Amino acid sequence: MRDILAEICDKKREHVADMKKVFSLPDLEAKAKAASPARSFISALKTKISAGHYGFICEIKKASPSKGLIRPQDFEPAALAAAYERGGAACLSVLTDIPYFQGNDGYLVEARSAVSIPVLRKDFMVDPYQVVEARALGADCILLIMAALDDSLAAELEDSAHHYGMDVLIEVHNQEELNRALKLKSPLVGVNNRNLKTMHVSLENTLSLVPQMPEGKIAVAESGLASVSDLEQCEAAGANCFLIGETFMRQSDVEQAVKNFQKG
Numbered sequence: 001m002r003d004i005l006a007e008i009c010d011k012k013r014e015h016v017a018d019m020k021k022v023f024s025l026p027d028l029e030a031k032a033k034a035a036s037p038a039r040s041f042i043s044a045l046k047t048k049i050s051a052g053h054y055g056f057i058c059e060i061k062k063a064s065p066s067k068g069l070i071r072p073q074d075f076e077p078a079a080l081a082a083a084y085e086r087g088g089a090a091c092l093s094v095l096t097d098i099p100y101f102q103g104n105d106g107y108l109v110e111a112r113s114a115v116s117i118p119v120l121r122k123d124f125m126v127d128p129y130q131v132v133e134a135r136a137l138g139a140d141c142i143l144l145i146m147a148a149l150d151d152s153l154a155a156e157l158e159d160s161a162h163h164y165g166m167d168v169l170i171e172v173h174n175q176e177e178l179n180r181a182l183k184l185k186s187p188l189v190g191v192n193n194r195n196l197k198t199m200h201v202s203l204e205n206t207l208s209l210v211p212q213m214p215e216g217k218i219a220v221a222e223s224g225l226a227s228v229s230d231l232e233q234c235e236a237a238g239a240n241c242f243l244i245g246e247t248f249m250r251q252s253d254v255e256q257a258v259k260n261f262q263k264g
């Protein structure tokens, strides 16, 4: 079977090599230092949880390899971001990968400047250069996909993110990846219900892995969440933070869509 994750990461390494010719690392570092200070992603989730709410990470995603075009019309990152914030999102996630998700770095910049909540740069991080780039764009958090990284690169990218004041969401989708994720520093661990190699989605990933996370970890259920009942099942397993893209993106009123999923 075609391994889409490996293909995406190969393309990403080529893209990063090209970007390095356009913006040198010292240029980016200067931009990162001048960027608007990072907002705490983890604190934003904790605040919602302590208030008895779900911690929603609401995603701005136009298209994906598994679903094609998800939101063909009415795709304005700043307006979507503001609507998500009004709906009660704790944080945002913005796809910046161009070839597979029709994302854009500019979408992250536009979304973040329209809100006061923290924003995750959703991309495939394979090189420390991209971490500096994320902060230079204003990102408050990065995603590290364990299926795409070895332990030493994951640790290096995490250290770099922390150095720049960003939080890190570590993504796993099986037991072996969870064990590796628990050796890293970040308490924020997401279980992806979608296998990025095969695109198969199953809530079972969250239901089986979250109960194994030690105290002190903040579990995020990711992908394929389509109903309040899905959220309740994840919550029963110990996850009360949720990364949701498609379900919200398919609604014309995303503010109301988030409100409909919130509890209490």
Ligand SMILES: O=P(O)(O)OC[C@@H](O)[C@@H](O)c1c[nH]c2ccccc12
Pocket: 059, 061, 122, 123, 145, 171, 192, 222, 223, 224, 225, 243, 244, 245, 246, 247
């Ligand atoms: O649109 P969904 O099924 O609600 O999923 C959101 C998010 O979890 C998904 O976009 C995602 C999770 N991990 C990723 C890694 C790369 C790209 C995308 C993702």
